[in-house]
Amino acid sequence: MALAALLWEMARLWWSNMSGxxxxxxVAAVGLWLAVFYLSDRKKKRNLWQQAGxxxxxxxxxxxxxxxxxxxxxxxxLLTFLRLAGLPHLxxxxxxxxxxGKTPWITLNGEDFTDSHLxxxxxSRQYNIDLTDSxxxxxxxxxxxxxxxxxxxxxxxLRAWRFNEDGGRNLKEGMSLPFYKRLLFPLFIWQQxxxxxxQGVGRHSHDAVRAMxxxxxxxxxxxxxxxxxxxxxxxxxxxxxxFAFLANILYNYNRSPYYAxxxxxxxxxxxxxxxxxxxxxxxxxxxxxxx
Ligand SMILES: N[C@@H](CCC(=O)N[C@@H](CS)C(=O)NCC(=O)O)C(=O)O
Numbered sequence: 001m002a003l004a005a006l007l008w009e010m011a012r013l014w015w016s017n018m019s020g021x022x023x024x025x026x027v028a029a030v031g032l033w034l035a036v037f038y039l040s041d042r043k044k045k046r047n048l049w050q051q052a053g054x055x056x057x058x059x060x061x062x063x064x065x066x067x068x069x070x071x072x073x074x075x076x077x078l079l080t081f082l083r084l085a086g087l088p089h090l091x092x093x094x095x096x097x098x099x100x101g102k103t104p105w106i107t108l109n110g111e112d113f114t115d116s117h118l119x120x121x122x123x124s125r126q127y128n129i130d131l132t133d134s135x136x137x138x139x140x141x142x143x144x145x146x147x148x149x150x151x152x153x154x155x156x157x158l159r160a161w162r163f164n165e166d167g168g169r170n171l172k173e174g175m176s177l178p179f180y181k182r183l184l185f186p187l188f189i190w191q192q193x194x195x196x197x198x199q200g201v202g203r204h205s206h207d208a209v210r211a212m213x214x215x216x217x218x219x220x221x222x223x224x225x226x227x228x229x230x231x232x233x234x235x236x237x238x239x240x241x242x243f244a245f246l247a248n249i250l251y252n253y254n255r256s257p258y259y260a261x262x263x264x265x266x267x268x269x270x271x272x273x274x275x276x277x278x279x280x281x282x283x284x285x286x287x288x289x290x291x
Pocket of ligand 1: 073104114151
């Protein structure tokens with residue numbers, strides 16, 4: 001008790017006597033210490049990633065979700081591609097956001113690559129993989145167009161529901177956030193709403209966005225028809241995107257109107273997700289975060 005009182009008195013005296021210069025030096029010292037800590041920690045992490053071995057892809061992404069192996073559809077898309085192509089990889093959750101501030105990103109033989117689309121292109125060239133080898137030029141073009149529709153339009157419509165309609169509640173339900181991240185959560189929601197506004201989808205009414213999203217789901221359902229995969233008998237990159245986003249709706253967006261659309265109106269989409277899930281993610285449940 002007496003010691004606590006003494007420490008308190010010393011701290012009070014130190015504080016009252018501290019000049020502006022001392023304050024600045026203290027702030028600079030803490031800043032320097034944080035920078036040194038960050039750099040040495042990063043070096044340690046790099047060494048660890050290096051130990052993955054030659055040609056092993058280290059995928060950096062946030063921790064697994066409670067209902068999907070990852071809450072980010074782009075991470076799920078990339079991991080699904082790596083499984084489809086049979087490429088050796090491991091997952092790192094310590095540094096989820098890459099040099100461009102987005103997830104996923106990868107480290108391969110000491111080099112960093114960002115953006116699921118560019119990563120898949122790069123890996124396909126490096127490992128000589130062409131999942132569309134048997135496709136006609138027309139099929140290749142359609143696969144490309146659908147991939148962009150999903151990654152660049154479905155993505156924003158879903159974000160509009162997640163952040164503008166649901167206020168990010170589904171995110172908090174889907175993954176456990178440490179205390180300090182919960183504190184910063186309102187800032188994150190604000191940042192995402194801001195991004196939606198600047199992208200443009202965030203300027204439309206909820207009803208207008210819902211209608212656009214339903215049209216996209218209908219297009220996917222119609223084009224899929226009775227085929228096992230979107231383009232026919234062979235799964236390719238577009239299936240990785242489609243699976244990732246639809247699985248995200250089915251497992252993380254069950255309060256959204258899109259969950260009902262997939263489950264009740266468009267009969268072929270749920271079996272499609274189930275098919276890819278059992279084929280490529282037989283260990284799905286083991287990849288989830290524990291409750
Ligand atoms: N085009 C990128 C999109 C990646 C992306 O937007 N990831 C989201 C998570 S789903 C993210 O990092 N968001 C953080 C932010 O926007 O600040 C890709 O295909 O990898």
